[in-house]
Amino acid sequence: MKTNYYITKDGVLRRKENTVYFIDKTEQRALPIQKIYAIYAYGNLSFTSGVVSYLAKNGVPIHFFNSYGFYEGSLYPRETLVSGDATIKQAEHYLDGERRSILAKLFVEGAAKNILRNLNYYSKDTNSLTSYIEKIEHELGQLPGYTTIPQIMSVEGHIRDFYYSALDCIFPAEFQIGERVKRPPNNKTNTLLSFGNSLMYATVLSEIYNTQLNPTISFLHEPFERRFSLSLDVAEIFKPIIVDRVIFKLINKNMLDETDFSGDIGNMLLSESGRKKFLQEYHERLSRTIEHKGLGREVSYQRLIRLELYKLVKHVLGTQKYKPLVMWW
Amino acid sequence: MISHTDVKVTGTQINYYFICTTKLWLFSHHIQMEKESDEVSMGKHIHETSYERTKKNIIIDDVIAVDFIKKHDGIEIHDVKKSRKMEVAHRWQLLYYLYYLKQRGVSAIGVLDYPLLKKKEILHLGDSEERELEKLIQEILALVSSQMPSPMKRPLCKKCSYYEFCFGGE
Numbered sequence: 104m105k106t107n108y109y110i111t112k113d114g115v116l117r118r119k120e121n122t123v124y125f126i127d128k129t130e131q132r133a134l135p136i137q138k139i140y141a142i143y144a145y146g147n148l149s150f151t152s153g154v155v156s157y158l159a160k161n162g163v164p165i166h167f168f169n170s171y172g173f174y175e176g177s178l179y180p181r182e183t184l185v186s187g188d189a190t191i192k193q194a195e196h197y198l199d200g201e202r203r204s205i206l207a208k209l210f211v212e213g214a215a216k217n218i219l220r221n222l223n224y225y226s227k228d229t230n231s232l233t234s235y236i237e238k239i240e241h242e243l244g245q246l247p248g249y250t251t252i253p254q255i256m257s258v259e260g261h262i263r264d265f266y267y268s269a270l271d272c273i274f275p276a277e278f279q280i281g282e283r284v285k286r287p288p289n290n291k292t293n294t295l296l297s298f299g300n301s302l303m304y305a306t307v308l309s310e311i312y313n314t315q316l317n318p319t320i321s322f323l324h325e326p327f328e329r330r331f332s333l334s335l336d337v338a339e340i341f342k343p344i345i346v347d348r349v350i351f352k353l354i355n356k357n358m359l360d361e362t363d364f365s366g367d368i369g370n371m372l373l374s375e376s377g378r379k380k381f382l383q384e385y386h387e388r389l390s391r392t393i394e395h396k397g398l399g400r401e402v403s404y405q406r407l408i409r410l411e412l413y414k415l416v417k418h419v420l421g422t423q424k425y426k427p428l429v430m431w432w
Numbered sequence: 433m434i435s436h437t438d439v440k441v442t443g444t445q446i447n448y449y450f451i452c453t454t455k456l457w458l459f460s461h462h463i464q465m466e467k468e469s470d471e472v473s474m475g476k477h478i479h480e481t482s483y484e485r486t487k488k489n490i491i492i493d494d495v496i497a498v499d500f501i502k503k504h505d506g507i508e509i510h511d512v513k514k515s516r517k518m519e520v521a522h523r524w525q526l527l528y529y530l531y532y533l534k535q536r537g538v539s540a541i542g543v544l545d546y547p548l549l550k551k552k553e554i555l556h557l558g559d560s561e562e563r564e565l566e567k568l569i570q571e572i573l574a575l576v577s578s579q580m581p582s583p584m585k586r587p588l589c590k591k592c593s594y595y596e597f598c599f600g601g602e
Contacts, residue, residue: 397602410600
């Protein structure tokens with residue numbers, strides 16, 4: 104089984120013979136090439152051209168994040184799974200306004216339904232969530248009437264606002280979100296959200312690499328917004344399932360303390376220990392498995408992302424309409 | 433009679449026709465899965481370690497890939513397979529090679545090698561096989577140019593690299 108490697112320290116990545124090594128002042132760690140699925144680099148990483156070509160040859164992407172945990176870029180290996188047919192059909196679904204909005208709405212719908220699953224879980228203990236749940240359901244009810252991307256995006260925006268207000272009812276004062284502020288995040292939970300969402304984006308991108316989908320052709324987000332905007336579309340579905348639940352756990356189990364954040368208020372950063380805690384929980388969640396009824400086998404949360412992309416391929420090929428993943432467990 | 437110049441059907445396509453038309457369609461549209469399964473590495477290993485002294489993998493016109501060729505009295509076209517589970521598919525694939533070569537004026541016989549079973553099977557291309565293959569080619573071309581056939585779950589699906597693609601959305 105291949106696995107993700109997360110490097111939170113500064114150091115050098117080097118190839119010696121056919122092994123990749125991470126080297127810093129204190130250690131030299133071997134990363135066996137057959138085991139690397141993707142590398143997430145959070146520290147200052149220098150690397151040799153030997154290791155770059157070796158990783159690329161083996162189809163391993165490296166994702167880079169800055170000190171805020173924001174996504175900076177990926178070393179994305181040459182595409183090997185290319186299908187002209189699939190690319191053209193994917194572009195067709197972008198160019199045709201009606202077909203594009205169908206997919207855009209499905210991403211928003213999937214995200215909203217997973218958000219509702221999260222809130223319904225907490226509403227058992229907290230009655231005050233009910234009104235937010237109703238507001239989100241109302242927004243979702245509006246969706247079928249909309250056709251333009253700005254309308255669909257605004258539904259998505261409203262749902263997120265209600266969601267974060269609802270979460271403030273359950274979070275302790277220290278972790279209130281208030282308003283979602285991104286660049287730079289201004290409080291602890293905004294920091295955690297930005298960190299997690301960047302991570303999610305890179306994880307989805309690694310999966311897209313293993314399909315025929317073109318990562319630059321997106322439907323909900325504009326393709327010119329960011330280079331690999333399809334990743335943003337699909338990440339919407341998985342943020343509530345993966346990122347938000349990691350954050351709930353870190354907050355509710357009191358796993359974070361002052362040493363996990365650094366910088367002054369208004370310039371919130373996760374410290375190395377904070378990043379480590381987050382990444383560990385994130386990794387644990389990606390590796391968690393559930394029974395998939397259609398397949399009759401256990402699949403990991405990470406694999407669910409791939410399955411979601413396969414569903415998109417089938418949608419653009421016209422064989423099966425895309426239905427976003429909504430947590431059934 | 434189909435002119436050989438416009439037939440671009442590959443041996444793999446003939447093979448897949450007998451296994452699964454969805455797989456045939458996907459493969460033909462370059463929707464391939466990443467090669468990380470144990471089955472695939474096993475097949476690759478058998479190819480690399482069997483018949484090491486022979487020149488292997490002869491690709492003709494980018495359409496057929498012959499595992500190796502032997503010359504005794506006539507020409508023998510060899511295809512190496514792991515097991516006899518897909519025997520019908522293997523047979524037609526090899527018969528198609530013979531047909532393809534005959535179109536180019538080369539007459540040969542075919543040998544299916546099963547090194548793990550220590551077995552061989554010899555195939556000859558007859559008139560009825562030729563007619564059957566011509567029908568087959570037409571059917572494959574028609575299939576590939578229409579919509580993707582909806583996948584049907586069968587026991588062999590579980591080992592197929594497209595399994596998650598076909599049934600992961602249910």
